[in-house]
Amino acid sequence: MTLAPLTPDLSTSLVDVRGLVKEFRLPRVALRSGRPSVKAVDGIEFGIGESETYGLVGESGSGKSTVARLLVGLTTPTAGQIQVRGQDITRLRGSTLRVHRRNVQMVFQDPYSSFDPTATLADSIAEPLRTHTSMSKQAQVARVSELLGLVGLDPGYRDRFPNQLSGGQLQRAAIARALAVEPRLIVLDEPVSALDVSTQAQVINLLEDLQKKLSISYLFIAHDLSVVEHVSDRIGVMYLGQLVESGPTEAIYERPAHPYTSGLLDSIPVPDPHAQRERRALKIRGDVPPMALRPSGCSFRTRCPFAMDVCADEEPQPFVTTEAVTVRCHLHFHGPRLLGRSVRTLLSPPTVGAPDVVSAE
Ligand SMILES: Nc1ncnc2c1ncn2[C@@H]1O[C@H](COP(=O)(O)OP(=O)(O)O)[C@@H](O)[C@H]1O
Ligand code: SF4
Ligand SMILES: [Mg+2]
Structure with a gap:
């Protein structure tokens, strides 16, 4: 399966983030007071090249997940630009936004809460195919088997439910779901934080193998620098919404x-x-x-x-x-x-x- 390119390749980077700000308004503290606000992301800049991994690191509360959500288009920035292959995705609407969503997929920290507990793995992994393509049922079945093989899961797992899998297996399934529509970038928001150390290493090895095979880029988020050292080409260290070193x-x-x-x-x-x-x-x-x-x-x-x-x-x-x-x-x-x-x-x-x-x- 080959997807149409997102846009003409105008920039050398796949992703170019410039002056990105996300401000959240908080509830009023007193009846007559104004609404306070926090800048969860405050003017950050970075780029991610093709087939490259950018490691974003910082303690809890530094704004990493907000950056992730901005990149996949789950929330809109207060200011700044996110260019993907030269196109500012913060201004996308309608069908072009849908194309962006297909090209930038996300894997969350907790695999159990990111799957519908009542759906089989096959149903969940095929969900992006139903949303973004007009693939026949038969082709979807074949694609799901292919994806399960790609992430090292037995195709027999297709009919299992999330509670029948270990955390590591389910995170592999989450990666399969993210890969389904051949994205160019996967945003991995603390993808191994909920796993034990040996499973962490296996999932990281899988991600590296997939990158070599498929030439995809990753934004790899972690709260611990040791996790991202071996996978990242470049690193950004976040503290209270700002990149202090990159x-x-x-x-x-x-x-x-x-x-x-x-x-x-x-x-x-x-x-x-x-x-x-x-x-x-x-x-x-x-x-x-x-x-x-x-x-x-x-x-x-x-x-x-x-x-x-x-x-x-x-x-x-x-x-x-x-x-x-x-x-x-x-x-x-x-x-x-x-x-x-x-x-x-x-x-x-x-x-x-x-x-x-x-x-x-
Ligand atoms: N929806 C929201 N409303 C208000 N404040 C938020 C919201 N989302 C995040 N924040 C604020 O942004 C900070 C950073 O959150 P987050 O991006 O989840 O950080 P991290 O992923 O690094 O732990 C939080 O501590 C919180 O103060
Ligand atoms: S020395 Fe550097 S890191 Fe420390 S408080 Fe001053 S500016 Fe900040
Ligand atoms: Mg987070």
Whole structure:
């Protein structure tokens, strides 16, 4: 089956996100007060190339699922553009929106709640075929068998119900359903977070194999940097609605330029206990504040061991490093003036102790 191309290929990227903002209005707190609002997504920018995986990472509440929903068209942005092959999908309506929905599919975190418990797997997997194509019943049956084989499930599973499958098997079925109409991009919103570690590895391997076979692109969302390291070509680290660091995976993992990225990486345990003891580690204190109470200036400043006076007063502007990493942190312009170097250069072994090497301006 071959689907019609979405639009003429105007851009080199499959997806190009520019200045994306999503603001939610909250309920009125008092009768006479105005309605407060939160920016769940606040001016983010990234691109995803053909056959590429972009890993989007951040703790719970950072706005990742809102980005996912914006990309698949489940919600509309307050501002900004999402170009898919050069076409701004935020302005699509009617049949062109339907074509977009076919080309960008989604896999959710919890496979059990993303399937109708009363429908067989075959019925659920064929649902996008019924919505987006005029395929005959017979062709749908054949396509479902093909898809089950593609994701490593026995075609005999077609008549099973979701509660007769394990979480890993059902997530494979969710991937089959997403693949049914040959999308160009699959948005994977924490696709392995609900699975045990060995099943996580199997599902990630499956996704990698499918990408090689089908040349599809992924937006792979996770709350843990260790999950996306091996699958992502590029990474974006989100904090309270903003991308604080983004760029090529290897540069970010080897030389994190933002304290939040460094802290997230350092929270991943190292298997060797000696290396674990000896390594320079940055500990992030506390929890993510609610979106409605976002701190002034740099939103990470209430948890950052390097915070300076300027961090409370001014939002950090982007700094682009020689490795094409974009980082938003005053440390690159003020204090130690890192100018793109890794924030790890400020850490002394075996643990943090580095805030005193940062001179506030
Ligand atoms: N429909 C909504 N109405 C109001 N606020 C919302 C809504 N959806 C998300 N938010 C806000 O956006 C924040 C980010 O949510 P989400 O995108 O689900 O983050 P993540 O997936 O990173 O956990 C939430 O903490 C919440 O404050
Ligand atoms: S801008 Fe300041 S508070 Fe924010 S991450 Fe950088 S040093 Fe820390
Ligand atoms: Mg989420």
